Amino acid sequence: MTVHRSRLHRPHRRHRHGAVHAEPRLLPRRPLGQRLLARLASEQGDVPGWVLITLMTAGIVVALWAVASDQIVQIFKNAMAPFLSGSL
Incomplete structure (x- = not known):
């Protein structure tokens, strides 16, 4: 058919x-x-590929955040400081 x-x-x-x-x-x-x-x-x-990619990406973000949250926040503050004129 x-x-x-x-x-x-x-x-x-x-x-x-x-x-x-x-x-x-x-x-x-x-x-x-x-x-x-x-x-x-x-x-x-069958799990579609985009579901696996989304879950794997979320897992990587959670793992990185758990290990290096203080460093990630400091990198973000340093990157945004020139645009916000140091108000962070």
């Missing part, structure tokens, strides 16, 4: 003499909830 817009189409059936049926038959539509559950279940637990 192939996906065409929001409906599934069965493949074209050939008649005995080799001609292809002109109109594909549409499958009956399922309720929205069933379609969403089927689509979510089709992922089979």
